[in-house]
Amino acid sequence: MRRIGRLALAGALLAMAGCSTLLPSSKETVESPWKSFDEAKAAYEKILPGITTMADLKGLGFDPVASPNLQILTYLDVAATLLAIPPEELDEGLRQCLRARTNCRAYVFEPKRLHTKRIGNFWLDFFNFRRMSYETGWRFKALLVLVDGQVTYKLWSGAPHIEEFRDQRNPLGPFQGANDMLFRLL
Template identity: 40%
Template sequence: MGWLLGVTLGLEGCASWLPQASTDPVYFTTFEQARRAIESIQPGRTRVQDLKDLHLDTVQQPNTVVMSYADILRRVMGGSVLAKHDLAPGIVHCIEAHDACRGLEYSITSIHKDRVGSFWLDFINFKRETVTSGWRFNALVLSVDGVVVYRSWGGQPEVNQVDRQRNPLGPLQEIGPAIVTNH
């Protein structure tokens, strides 16, 4: 009877052996913090150097893409049938400024992936369940001669997803395709 209790307790603790992964932003801890920072930018008033105080410089946001004039054209026009009058005034101002136009594209993410369930069923590939949670934020800031002329933001305020994978044959599930492709 004692061995049964030991095995049960041992198997129960195995769930902590399942893999976990996370991607966390350097500064912002919530979607709302990132949104408020972008919304506090005042086109025509905020200077690019002021972005550092908002934690929106390329040092504090290491995954920021610094965009050239050509990158911005591809991003906002990108083969579309839009005319200049269809675009926001800040975008038009930036496009007309040519090489004086610069952009910053932010991709700020906080994602956590946890495998849940039975360690043994997961380990022998019968059943795997992954819970993904967090948020994704993206923003575009355009400037001309060091002054912000346009800003916009979007993203997913809440990511909550469960991926379930069942393999009725467990570890043998992958053998079939391997045999077919190797012969």
């Protein structure tokens, strides 16, 4: 009887130690012609305010019709964003937008590639005692302001190298969020 108990304990310990390949992983991609942050920024750098047109933008991969998750702003959206900046301190391209009113459009492009992988012990993760994940990738954000189909202003931001580790511990395991489940059921 003791021998069976020891074998069961050894089997349980082996099972608890492995199985990390059973943990889920995910990818989050906003489709774009760029495979990296550097490619997106290089395309952005080719945009020249006062020269680049809507047709040029499409050729560079900034296509307002085909790009997913694109945000389109009116001149009122742009104006609301700029309220805290005195008009005399605004870039000329932004002032042109505000003067052009309905002939102004701004576009916010946000391509990204993120890969999240759960790591650690399968059983601790499965029973919600401890969930660890590792996320890598990049994000790029470009604001392009156009008046009558010509770029008048551009601005970019982003994260060229994302590397995040998350470690969530739940001492009560599967019962950690039990009160939330009860409220949802009611």
